[in-house]
Amino acid sequence: xxxxxxxxxxxxxxxxxxxxxxKFLPMFLIFFLIAFNYNVLRSYxxxxxxxxxxxxxxxxxxxxLWVVLPSALLFTLLFTRLSNWYSPEKVFHIIFSIFIVFxxxxxxxxYPLQEHLHPNELADRLATILPVxxxxxxxxxxxxxxxxxxxxxxxxxxxxxxxxxxxxANEVTTVDEAKRFYGLLxxxxxxxxxxxxxxxxHFSSKLYLPWLPYGKTAWDQSIFFLSMTVIGCGLLTMAIxxxxxxxxxxxxxxxxxxxxxIQMSMRANxxxxxxxxxxxxxATIVFAYxxxxxxxxxxxxxxxxxxxxxxxxxxxxxxxxxxxxxxxASLTGLLTTTKAMQRxxxxxxxxxxxxxxSATGLxxxxxxxxxxxxxxxxxxxxxxxxxxxxxxxxSLQNCLSRxxxxxxxxxxxxxxxxxxNNESKLKGKAAIDGVGSRLGKSGGSAIHQGLILMxxxxxxxxxxxxxxxxxxxxxxxxAAVSLGRQFEALVYRNNKLNEPRKxx
Numbered sequence: 001x002x003x004x005x006x007x008x009x010x011x012x013x014x015x016x017x018x019x020x021x022x023k024f025l026p027m028f029l030i031f032f033l034i035a036f037n038y039n040v041l042r043s044y045x046x047x048x049x050x051x052x053x054x055x056x057x058x059x060x061x062x063x064x065l066w067v068v069l070p071s072a073l074l075f076t077l078l079f080t081r082l083s084n085w086y087s088p089e090k091v092f093h094i095i096f097s098i099f100i101v102f103x104x105x106x107x108x109x110x111y112p113l114q115e116h117l118h119p120n121e122l123a124d125r126l127a128t129i130l131p132v133x134x135x136x137x138x139x140x141x142x143x144x145x146x147x148x149x150x151x152x153x154x155x156x157x158x159x160x161x162x163x164x165x166x167x168x169a170n171e172v173t174t175v176d177e178a179k180r181f182y183g184l185l186x187x188x189x190x191x192x193x194x195x196x197x198x199x200x201x202h203f204s205s206k207l208y209l210p211w212l213p214y215g216k217t218a219w220d221q222s223i224f225f226l227s228m229t230v231i232g233c234g235l236l237t238m239a240i241x242x243x244x245x246x247x248x249x250x251x252x253x254x255x256x257x258x259x260x261x262i263q264m265s266m267r268a269n270x271x272x273x274x275x276x277x278x279x280x281x282x283a284t285i286v287f288a289y290x291x292x293x294x295x296x297x298x299x300x301x302x303x304x305x306x307x308x309x310x311x312x313x314x315x316x317x318x319x320x321x322x323x324x325x326x327x328x329a330s331l332t333g334l335l336t337t338t339k340a341m342q343r344x345x346x347x348x349x350x351x352x353x354x355x356x357x358s359a360t361g362l363x364x365x366x367x368x369x370x371x372x373x374x375x376x377x378x379x380x381x382x383x384x385x386x387x388x389x390x391x392x393x394x395s396l397q398n399c400l401s402r403x404x405x406x407x408x409x410x411x412x413x414x415x416x417x418x419x420x421n422n423e424s425k426l427k428g429k430a431a432i433d434g435v436g437s438r439l440g441k442s443g444g445s446a447i448h449q450g451l452i453l454m455x456x457x458x459x460x461x462x463x464x465x466x467x468x469x470x471x472x473x474x475x476x477x478x479a480a481v482s483l484g485r486q487f488e489a490l491v492y493r494n495n496k497l498n499e500p501r502k503x504x
Contacts (some may be wrong), residue, residue, distance in 0.1 A: 016180065024181060026244040027169060028188045033237045034161055035189035035406075037230050039196035039322050041153035044226055047204075047315035048146045050305050054123070055139035055146075057302035058452055061445035062136040063150055064294070064438075071151050072438035075159050080430055088171070089245045092164050093238055099160060100234045102152050107227025110145040112215070117145055133453040154441075162433035166414050168241075170425055172249060175418045175491060182411040183337040186329070189406055193326025199229065200319030204312045219312050272427045278490070279428040281483035282416055283436045288476035289353065289409060290440025291447075293401055295469045296361045298448050299368060300394035302458040307391050321395045329403035337407040341415070347484025350412040351477060353404040358473040360397035365466040367393050368459070416483060419490045 016024050050057050075095075082091045110117065123142035130138065140147045173181060203222040215221045273279045308314040340349055367390050382389075417425050447468055451461035 016184070020177070023172070023244075023248050024184075026240050026248065027181070028185060029240050030237055030244070031165060031185045032188045032192045033233045033240075034156075034165055035192035036196045036199075037233050038156055038161055039193045039326070040199055040226060040229065041156055043196070043200040043315055043318040043322055044223070045150045045153035046301060047311050047318060048223075049140075049143070049150050050301055051309060051311040051314050052139065052143045052146050053120075054127070054135075054142060056136070056305050057298055058136035058458055059139040060136070060298055060301065061448040061452065063140050063147055064154070064445035065442045065449060066137075067140065067147055068151050068154050069438050069442040071155060072158060075155055076163075076430060079159070079163060083426070083430075088168065089241070092168065092241060095159060095164060096234060096238055099152060099156060100231055102148075103227050103230045103234075106145070106149055106152075107224055107231075110148070111220070111223050111227075114143075114145055118143055131453075132456050136449070136452065154438075158433060158437045162437065163429065166410075166417075166433070167426075167429050170414060170417045170429070171422075173418065175415070175494075178415050178418050179341050182414060183339075183341055183407070186337060186407050186411055189410075190326050190329035190332075190403070193322055193329060193406070197319045197321075197323025197326055200322060201316050204316040204319060219315075222312070222315070268427065270431050272423070273431045276424065276428070278416075278420070278483065278486050279424065279432065281479045281486065282413065282428065283432045284479035285350070285413065285476060285483065286432055286436045287440040287443065288472050288479065289357075289405065290437050291444040292354075292357055292361070292469060292472045292476065293405070294441045294444030295447065295465050295472070296357075296364060296394070296397060296401070298444070299458055299462055299465060300364065300391070300398060303368065303387065303391050303394060307387055317395075321398060324395070325399040325402045328399055329406045332403055332407045337411060340408075341411060345484065346412055346415065346487050347481055349408050350480040350484060353401075353409040354473050354476045354480065356404045357401045358470070360400050361469055361473075362466065364390075364394050364397045365462060365469070369462050369466070416487050419487065419494050 046060075049055060049059055049063065052059075079091065079095065082094055086094070120142060123138050126138050126141070127135070169181075169185070170178075203225050205218065205222075208218040209221060212221055212224075214224045273283060304314065304317065308317050337349075417429060420428065447465070448458065448461070451464055452458060455461045
């Protein structure tokens, strides 16, 4: 048996005590539902924007920099204000409700009325005036309802997933519990990815239902099914979260929380972050991951748009990628993550994602830049085009990178918050996860945007993107090593402080 009292197999696959099930299972279900919505939205947001009229992958950097980042700042401001006025449970329900209402409006009003809402004539005039490099900017203006959908889908990850759920989990979980819980939670998120990938593929079928009074095409109807699915999962999540707070987060646990409510503001949060080397390292890791993954994804999606110009085909392929990624992440989470986090150091586990992202990313960039050096023979062997193989390599890179993110990256990052005091957790998490992740994606988008304006296309800028990618990976790895040393020292100090209390 290990230190937790489990046998060899149970410590690897189910290191949960029976007394902990009442807390763990609702958290698992909440994580599953949020992850399911995240993956479904991830598939659709790209399909809607990239395959829209007069649009493409070059629109994504403009959206992430000029729309997603300001929106993330606004939501972080809203979160800090609400946290000053209401309890964490009420804040969760208020922000969750905003997302549910939006997806209801999009499914029932914004998408069906797109022909009347999109300023196509004005966008056409702008296209004749502005340089070719501004095509992406014009596209997000032309298809503004799709842009709004993309923004809310992106914010689901940083606001709902990271700030709300993980913020709650870190408050009610100890370091010992987190080492056993978080690997299984990420495994649940991976299982959700399998279901969401299948759902995206199923919804993207080209079967039109004439009895359904919605839309003119099968793709239109898939948007309706998507919206209703997201809303249903969202309402169920809120119900489980309410039950968890009423029946599991006991009055005694709530009474043990600090009596003085921590007042937050965005300025104070970032000042607090800037004074802490520990939090700066967490912020650097989050920032670097999002820059790195965004640098690769824009190039991959640009290649994919050429291969799959039809939105249904594009979304079907995205569903297949998400399904494959979820299978890989599920196996990784089940077989390695929980056991590795209990056996190896925080640093060793935290270095797995940058190593994997860099290795697969550089292979993909090589095939994009040198399609005739490594892909021609394989294309001839399998009787497919080099473009298809290039997209396939990019898909494999995305699957492995995302799988490492949903297992080792998320688990180690969230574990690093737990030894901190309540003020550091609340202020640091609001600043890092609310804005830091978006700054990372916006940073990657700014790089792509500048290169697109210089070279007029994503493909022409690949060599420069690859060089910047290598630098970001090095920064990420150095920050992980530094944070690992600080984490181990902080946990050791906290354990020493708790020993006299346990003895008494």
